[in-house]
Each structure stands twice: as structure tokens, then as C-alpha cells.
Amino acid sequence: MDLSTWEETLQLHKAKELEGVEAELRRRDIFYKEQLGRIERKNAEMYKLSSQHFHEAATRLEATVKPRRVDPVCSGLQSEILRCYRDNLQEVLKCSDLVKAYQHCVSTAQKG
Structure with a gap:
């Protein structure tokens, strides 16, 4: 194996390594975006529920307080x-x- 063939083999190996790293980064990016989406949806649900409970409690309390x-x-x-x-x-x-x-x-x- 001459030097140029060895360099080409090394470059191919590095390129495949980089492709693997890039694929892993894309996989993690997708995974974290999905996690973030789930968290944001859960947060929106909790906010809506908390807001609804707050307004219900405020309405009940207003009914008990004399003007x-x-x-x-x-x-x-x-x-x-x-x-x-x-x-x-x-x-x-x-x-x-x-x-x-x-x-x-x-x-x-x-x-x-």
C-alpha cells in the first residue's frame, strides 16, 4: 500500500466517522426536539388546568364575600x-x- 492509498483510506475512514457523528447528532436533535415538544405540550396543559382551577376558585370565593x-x-x-x-x-x-x-x-x- 503506497502513501496516497493509505491517505485515501484514512480520509474515507474519517469521512465515515464524521457521517456517523453527524447521523448521531441528527438523531439526538430529533430526540430532543420531540422531548421539548412533549414538555411544551404538558406545560400548556398544566397552565390551562391551573388557570381554570384558579378562575373556578376565584368565582367560588367571590360568591362568599359580601360586597x-x-x-x-x-x-x-x-x-x-x-x-x-x-x-x-x-x-x-x-x-x-x-x-x-x-x-x-x-x-x-x-x-x-
Whole structure:
């Protein structure tokens, strides 16, 4: 075997080795792409299920929570107390009955 034949044989051997490596890389690429696709599908399913459970739980919870009252309570008594205090700067105890009525009104509104 002369040197050129030996070099050709070596090059053929290296080429076949490279083909084998390339084939293995393609096989692994396909395998990992399939794995990634499976993981992405599973993740999408889990997200959809989690989102659905969250919305169902939120809906159930909203049904159990009483809506907060946003209207001012006892505003008529509040303005009467302020007027009483203004009119009786030196004798604010004269307004105590209004204050008691206001406290009762607020207490009743909180319970209801």
C-alpha cells in the first residue's frame, strides 16, 4: 500500500466517522426536539388546568364575600353633629345625644 492509498483510506475512514457523528447528532436533535415538544405540550396543559382551577376558585370565593358598602353611612347624623359642634363651641356636651345616635347608626351599619 503506497502513501496516497493509505491517505485515501484514512480520509474515507474519517469521512465515515464524521457521517456517523453527524447521523448521531441528527438523531439526538430529533430526540430532543420531540422531548421539548412533549414538555411544551404538558406545560400548556398544566397552565390551562391551573388557570381554570384558579378562575373556578376565584368565582367560588367571590360568591362568599359580601360586597363592601361604598356609600357613606349615617351622613345625615354626621352633618348634624358638625353643625351642633359649630353652634356650641363652648358646650360640646350638648351634642352627646347626637354622638350616641351616630355611634349606634354606625354600629348597626357595620353589622348589616
